[in-house]
Amino acid sequence: MMTTRRLSAMPGSHAWFVLGMLCFVYVLNFLDRQLLSILAKPIQDSLHISDGQLGLIGGLYFALFYCFISIPVGWFADRTNRVNVVSFACVLWSLATMACGMAATYPQLLLARMTVGVGEAGGVPPSYAIISDYFPAGRRGTALGLYNLGPPIGAALGIAFGASIAAAFSWRYAFVVLGAAGVITAIVFKLTVHEPIRGGLDRASASPLIGEVASGFVETLKMFFSRPALVLAALGSGVTQIITYGLGNFTILFLMREKGMTLGQVALYNSLIFGIGMSAGIFASGWLIDRYTRRYKQAYALLPAVSLALAIPFYIGFVWTPTWPLALLLLIGPTFLNYFYLSSSVALVQEEVRPDQRVMSGALLLLVMNLIGLGFGPTYVGAASDYFRAAYPDHSLQMALYTLVPFYFLAIFLFLWLARVLRRDGRPTPNGGIAS
Template identity: 75%
Template sequence: MSSLPPSPDITQIPAEPGVKPRLEPDGDAAASPPAPGRRAWVVLVILCFVYVLNFLDRQLLSILAKPIQDTLGISDSQLGLIGGLYFAFFYCFIAIPVGWLADKTNRVGILALACAIWSAATIACGAARNYGQLVVARMTVGFGEAGGVPPSYAIITDYFPKGRRGTALGIFNLGPPIGAALGIAFGASIAAAFSWRDAFYVLGGVGLVAAIVVAVFVREPKRGGLDAPNPELASEPSGFWVTLKMFFSHKALMLAALGSGATQFITYGLGNFTALFLMREKGMTLNEIAVWYALVVGIGMSAGIFTSGWAIDRFTRISKRYYALIPAASLALCIPFYIGFVWAPGWQLATLFLIGPSFLNYFYLSSSVALVQEEVRPDQRVMSGALLLLVMNFIGLGLGPTYVGIASDLFRASFPDNSLQTALYTLVPFYGLAIALFLALARVLAREEAKQGGAS
C-alpha cells in the first residue's frame, strides 16, 4: 500500500541538536520557533545549578560579613575592596582570554575546569587566618569564576533557537537569586549554629562535585547550529583582536554594557552590604537574616529575572527597542522602593520595601545578555559575553561595593550610627544614569530597525 505524498505547502524543519523537529507552512516567517528538546532542558538545568554555585560562592563573603569582620578585624573599606575591586580585577580581565579560548576550543571543558578552580578557592576562603590570605583566596575565586558564565551563555544559545533564547537565558539567570537566597539561608544558618568557615568548606565541596557533573553530562553543541547559515564564518573566521574591536565599536553593545554596569553599581553596591546594613543598623539577627532576607531575595529576584526573560521574548518580536525599554522602565519603577528600603526605621518595613528592588533591579540582565548573543556571530559569542561581563562587572562589581564601603567609613565620623544608610542613599543618582543609558540604547536600536526596514 503506497503512502500519500506530502502536502505541497508543508515543510518539515530538520531537528538540530537538542531541538524537536516541527511542521511549518512554507514561508511562514511569523511561525513560532521550534520547541527545544529534552537534552536542551537537561543542559539548562545543569548550567543553572553551576551558576547558582558560582553566585553563592561569590556572595557568601557579603552574607557572612559580620562574623568575618568580628573574627579577622577588617573594616567596611577592606570588606568593600575584597568583595569588589580585588575580586573583580581577576573576574573581569581573565574572562577575556578565557572567552577567546572557549570560542576556539571546548566550552564545556573550560566551564568544568573553571568550576573546579573557584570551588577549591572557596574552601581556601574558609581556611584564611588573616586579611591577606582572604584576599588571595577571593582573587582566586574570581579567577575561576571568570570561566563560568560566558561559556554558559554561548552553550545555551547553541542549544536553544532564536525566539526561545530570552526565556532560556532568563531561566539560567535565576542562578544569582537562587544562589543569593540559598547563600543567605544556608550561610547564615551555618554561621549561627557552627562557624562561618564551615559554610565555605561545604559549598566548595559541592562545587567540586558539580564540576565533575558538567564534564560527564553536558555535550559540546555545534557552534551556530541553530542559526541561519552565515557564509562569513567559512571565509573570514574571527580572531581575538577582530572580536575586541567589533565589540567596543558597536554602539548598541557598548550602551547595553554601560547601562548594565551603571545598574550593577547599584545592585552590587547594595547587595554586598545589605546583610551587614540590616544587622548593624536595622537590628536583624543572623537567624532572621536566614529566613526573611533569604525569602525576599529568592522570591523577588527569581520572579524579576524570569519575568524579564518572558517579556524579552514576547516584546522583542515587535521591536528590538524593548531590549532597552524593558530595563529602563523597571529601574524607573524601582526608585521609590529603594529609597523606602534605605529610609525604613526597622528591619520589618525595610525587608518589605526590599521586595521592590529585588524584583525590579534585575530586568537588565537577561535583556543585555540576549541582545549581545543575538547581535554577534556564533564564533564570537563567548568572548562577546566575556566583554559584556568585563564592562558591566568592572563598573558594578568592581566599583560599586568599593565605593559603598569607602563612603560608609567616611560618613562614620558624622553619622556614627547610620553611616551605611547614608552611603546607600548616595546610590540613588545611579538609577538616573542607568535609565538614561538604556533610553539611549533604545534610540540606537530604533535607528538600526529603521535602516533595516528601508533596506528591505
Template identity: 70%
Template sequence: MAAVAPAAVRPGPRAWFVLAILCFVYVLNFLDRQLLSILAKPIQDDLGVTDGQLGLIGGLYFAMFYCVLAIPVGWLADRTNRVKVLSLACGLWSVATAACGMASTYPQLVLARMTVGVGEAGGVPPSYAIISDYFPSGTRGTALGLYNLGPPIGAALGVAFGASVAAAYSWRLAFIWVGVIGLVTAAVVWICVREPRKGGLDVPPAGDRGMHVDEPAPGFRETFKAFFANPVLRGMSLACGATQFITYGVLNFTVLLLMREKGMTLEEVAVWYALLVGVGVAGGMILSGRLIDRLAKRSRTAYAYIPAVGLALAIPLFAAFVWADSWQLAMVFLFLPTGLNYFYLSPAVTLVQEEVRPNQRVLSGALLLLVMNLIGLGLGPTYLGAASDFFMATHPDNSLQMAFYTLIPFYVLAVAMFLMLARTIRRQAEQEARP
C-alpha cells in the same frame, strides 16, 4: 547578527537537562561570590576588617581577576571545548572558596577571594554560548532568563545556608562545605554535558557567508573591535555597568545594613532575607526574559525600555527601604526593587547572543561581562564601603544608611543610559531598513 531559527525547531529534553545543570553551576558561582557579604558581620568580628576593606575584597580585588581573565578564557573557549573549560573553572573556584574558610588574616582572605575570581572568570561566558547552541532564537530569552535565575537562587541559598551554618557552627565551615559541593558539581559537568555544535541552531540568511558555523572563530582583535564598534553593544554594556554599580553595591552590604543598623539577627536573615532575594530576583529574571521574547519581536527597543522602566519604578521603593527604621518595614519596601533591579540582565545577555556570530558568542559575552563587572562589581561595593567609612565620623550609628542614600543618583543615571540606548537601537533599525 544571528538569524532566527525556523519556528519548527524547539528545544528537546536534553536541552532542558543541560540548562538545569548549567543553572546549578551558576547558583554555586554566585553563592561562592556572595558568601563574603552574607557573612560580613562574623568575618568583621573575627578578622577585624572595616567596611572599606570589605568593599575592596568583594569589589575591586575580586573584579580585577574576574573581569580581565574572562577575556582570554572566552577566546580559548570559542576555539576549544566550552564544557571542559566550564568544568575546570568550577573546580578551581570551588577549591578557592574552601580556602576562604581557612584564612586567618585579611591578606590570606584577599588572596583566596582573588583566586575565586580567577575561577569564576570561566563560568558564565561559556555557559551563555552553550545555552545559545541548545536553544534556537525565539526561545533564548526564556532560556537565558531561566539560567539567570542562578544569582537569585545562589544568593538566597547563600543567605539561608551561610547564615544558618554561621549561626550554628562558624562562618569558616560555610565556605568549606560550599567548596566541596562545587568540586562534585565540576565532575558532573565534565561527565554529563555534551559540547553542542557551535551555531548549529542558527540559520544563515541566503547569501550570507558570515553565519557559516564551520568557519574558524575570528581572532581576538576582530571580535573585540566588532563588539566595541557596534553602538548598540557598547551602549548596552555601559548601561548595564551603571546598573550593576547599584546592584552589586546593594548585594554586598544589605545583610550588614539589616543586621548592624536595622536590628536583624543571623537566624532572621537566614529565613526572611533569603526568601526575599530568592523570590524577588527570580521573579525579575523570569518576567524580563518572557517580556523580551514577546516584545523584542515587535521592536528591538524593548531590550532597552524594559530595564529603564524597571529601574525607574524601583527608585522610590529603594529610597523607602533605606529610610525604614526597622528590618520588617525595610523588607516590605525592598521586595519589589529586588526584582526590578534585575530587569536588565536577561535583555542584555539575549541581545548580545543574538547580535554576534555563533563562533564569537563566548568572547562577546565575556566582553559584555568585562564592561559590566569592571564598573559594577569592581566599583559598586568599593564605593559603598568607602562611603560608609566616610560617614562613620559624622553618623557612627547609621553610616551604611547614609551611604545607601547616595546610590539614588546612580539609579537616575542608569535609567537615562537605557533611554539613550533605545534611541541608538531605533536609529540602527532605521539605517538597516533603508534600501
C-alpha cells in the same frame, strides 16, 4: 572533523537538562561569590576588617581578576570545548571558596577571593554561548532568563545555608561545605553535558560550518566596541550593577548592624526575599523580552529603563525605614525590579554577534559590566561608609546607600539612549536580531 549538521530548531529534553545543569553551576558560582557579603558581620568580627576593606575585597580586587581573566578565557573557549572550560572553572572557584574558610588574616582571605574570581571568570561567558547553541533565536530570551535565575537562587541558598551553618557552627564551615559541593557538581557536569554544534541553530544563508576559522581576538574586540548598541547595553548594565552590587554586598551587614536583624532571621527572611523577588524579576524580564522584542526592538532597552524607574521609591524607602520588618517589605521592590537589565543585555549581545564570537562577546559584556558595577559598586559603598562614620557613627551605611540613588537616573538615561539607537537602526541580522 566536525560536521555541518544542524540541531533541531525546537529545544528537546536534553537542551532543558543542559540549561538546568548550567543554571545550577551558576547558582554555585553566585553562592560562593556572595558568601563574603552574607557572612560580613562574623568575618569582620573575626578578622577585624573595616567596611572599606570589605568593599575592596568584594569589589575592586575581585573584579580586576574576574573581569580581565574572562577575556582570554572567552577567546580560548570560542576555540575549544566550552563544557571543559566550565567544568574546570567550577572546580577552581570551589576549591578557592574552601580556602576562604581557612583564612586567618585579611591578606590570606584576599588571596583566596582573588582565586575565586579567576575561577568564576570561566563560568558565565561559555555558558551563554552553550545556551545559544541549544536554544534558537526567539527562545533565547526565555532560556537566558531561566539561566539568569542562578544569581537569585544562589543568593537565596547562600543566605539560607551560609547563615544557618555560620549561626550553628562558624562562618568558616560555611565556606568549606559549600565549596565542596561545587567540586562534586563540576564532576557531574562534565560527565553529563555534551558540547553542542557552534551556530547550529542560527538562521543564515549557508549552513553553519563548525570547521570555519573563528574570529580573531582583535577582530571581535573591534566589532564589539564599534557597535553603539552593544556598548550602550554594557554601559547601562554596568551602571545598574553599581546599584545591585553596591547594595547587595552590604544589605545583610546593613540590616544586622543598623536595623537589628540576627543571623537566624537573615537565614529565613532574606533567603525568601532574594530567592522569590529576584527570581521573579529575572524570569519575568526574560519572558517579556521574547514577547516584545519580536515587534519592538527597543524593548531590549525600554524594559530595564522602566523597571529601574519603578524601583527608585522602593529603594529609598528601604534605606530610610527604621525597622527591619518594613525594610524587608520595601526591599521586595528593588529585588524584583533591579535585574531586568540582565536578561535584556545578555540576549541582545548573543543575538547580535556571530556564533564564533559569542563567548568572547559575552566576556566583553561582563568585562564592562563588572569593571563598572562589581569593581566600583561595593568599593564605593564601603569607602563612603567609612567616610560617613565620623559624622554618623550609627548610620554610616545608611548614608552611603542613599548616595546610590543618582546611579538609578544615570542607568535609566543610558538605556533610553540605547532604545533610541535600536529604534533608529533596526536592520535584521543573520541571527534574527538587530544591527546597530
